Amino acid sequence: MILDRDQTGQVDAFLRQYRKLTAPQKDELLDHLCCDIEKTMGAGVGFDEAFLRCRERWNESEVKKIHSSTQKRFTMVKLIGILLIGLSTITFFSPIAGTSSEQLPDKTSREMDALTPAEYLEPPSFCPLTDNYELTSDYGHRIHPISKKEVLHRGIDWKAPLGTPVLAAGKGIVLEAGNKEKYGNCIIIVHDEIYQTLYAHLENIDVAVGEEITAGQQIGSVGNSGLSLGTHLHYEVIKNGVPVNPADYLP
Incomplete structure (x- = not known):
């Protein structure tokens, strides 16, 4: 319906x-x-x-409660982003549940410092799915299947069987790993001070916040969590805090 x-x-x-x-x-x-x-x-x-x-x-009290909680979580995540990658603003992040500043290990900043300048310049380009998948939605503006409004689809969607391995698109540090409301089970990886990648609607999450990740490493599996109409992977590439077309970075 x-x-x-x-x-x-x-x-x-x-x-x-x-x-x-x-x-x-x-x-x-x-x-x-x-x-x-x-x-x-x-x-x-x-x-x-x-x-x-x-x-x-x-009712009004519930909406106000959500608004208050949203503001607190947004501020928390924004501070984490500034400390990790030195961006002046982190407008990308939306409210999350399951990840907070207290859960972010001290080692994360040191591990980011360990990445060499050459690695900073290389965008994430490993395809998160290797086989048995089908592109179902491109990056760009579209009519949202639920709200019926024209919105920016911030990434691309691949239909794949439940449990299909999801791989990291590049070397980096896990910034978020948990439930992210409409994204469902979601992982965000910081690759350097320029690039991040996001993997949403997962069934399982196999990594933890602060963990160092290599390109092609399995980080989770395809699912149907969050606001989803079927088993698929929603994948985003974020450059300098702004979502860009992931297709431009795929092999």
Whole structure:
């Protein structure tokens, strides 16, 4: 059951009353609420009743709680990013659960310092999947399958069987390894002060925050966690804090 444009517009209007929500926070909540309504409608309930139940579950106190928690986690991750790679701003990171500054080992900064200047200049170019996969969504603007809005698809999606090994695209240090809300089970690797890669919707995570990774090393497996419509890998390349087209870096 998928909401049509008018129904999605009603959900969007419900969220507009919370003026302190940033645009990314509102978009993420919109995805959650639409999924909630669609799940309820899948059980045979009409849209009006499903939307009413959704509003009861996602009342003002719950939205404010999410907003407050989001702000705290965003600040925490931003500070980690600044300490690790010296960027002036880390606007890329979205709210996460399961990784905090307290969990980041002291050795991470020293290991990053150990990377040579030559390695800093080499972008991550190892393909995260080796066989039995199919490209299903390119990088670029598209209509989001849940929110029905035009959004930037920050990476590329490969359909692959559940449990297919996911490999690191290059040498680096694990910055995040845990649940990242709409990304589901997710890994972010810092390769140098320029490049990071992100691997989302995983079934399993086989690495830990602060771990040093080699190119081609298995870091997890393909899954269907987070906001996902089927088993696949969502893969991003981030250059200087901005998502770029991963296809430009694949062999």
